[in-house]
Amino acid sequence: MKKPLKLVLQGLAAVFPLGLTLYFLIWLLTGIEARSKLLLQWALPDLYYFPGLGILAALVLLMVVGLLVNAYVIRYIIELGERLMESIPLVKSVYGAIEDVMKVFSLADKSEMKTVVSVDMGNDTLLIGFVTGEQAGKRLFSSEGGARVGVYLPMSYQIGGFTVYVPRERLTVLDISIEEAMRLTITGGVQGKDKDE
Numbered sequence: 001m002k003k004p005l006k007l008v009l010q011g012l013a014a015v016f017p018l019g020l021t022l023y024f025l026i027w028l029l030t031g032i033e034a035r036s037k038l039l040l041q042w043a044l045p046d047l048y049y050f051p052g053l054g055i056l057a058a059l060v061l062l063m064v065v066g067l068l069v070n071a072y073v074i075r076y077i078i079e080l081g082e083r084l085m086e087s088i089p090l091v092k093s094v095y096g097a098i099e100d101v102m103k104v105f106s107l108a109d110k111s112e113m114k115t116v117v118s119v120d121m122g123n124d125t126l127l128i129g130f131v132t133g134e135q136a137g138k139r140l141f142s143s144e145g146g147a148r149v150g151v152y153l154p155m156s157y158q159i160g161g162f163t164v165y166v167p168r169e170r171l172t173v174l175d176i177s178i179e180e181a182m183r184l185t186i187t188g189g190v191q192g193k194d195k196d197e
Contacts (some may be wrong), residue, residue, distance in 0.1 A: 037053075144167075
């Protein structure tokens with residue numbers, strides 16, 4: 001009786017990650033297609049619409065927005081919108097948090113999370129973290145005897161984590177990518193495949 005159950009669990013472990021990833025991608029793409037289709041059918045005759053046009057239109061629109069963001073006039077309009085958001089009491093908290101998260105995880109060169117480090121927590125304990133900045137550490141903890149560096153420590157199997165401010169001498173830079181370090185920390189160190197093989 002234990003053998004069939006073990007085989008079922010092994011099969012589930014093999015299929016579940018792929019199935020969940022495919023489900024998420026299909027859900028995301030069909031959602032984009034459904035919302036874009038409404039706008040496209042309003043602007044175009046049904047004759048010109050074909051399945052997938054909504055996703056294509058959304059990608060083109062995002063590329064155009066990406067190009068326009070670099071234009072002075074558009075940048076000025078975006079800054080006006082940001083100032084408006086930051087002037088509304090409850091909205092500014094939500095907007096600021098979302099904006100900060102996007103900056104941290106941005107693919108652009110301006111991303112704050114560029115360095116993977118191990119943090120010496122004492123008692124032979126090391127945690128993997130990501131340097132998120134030094135300005136707040138300098139401003140908040142300058143009286144603590146030296147500058148402190150902000151390090152984000154993600155929690156395993158959850159969305160969340162802790163930001164700690166530690167002296168720079170307790171940090172060791174690790175030679176791994178942000179993606180690999182994030183995967184290691186979020187999965188609790190479990191790796192599906194050895195990258196060296």
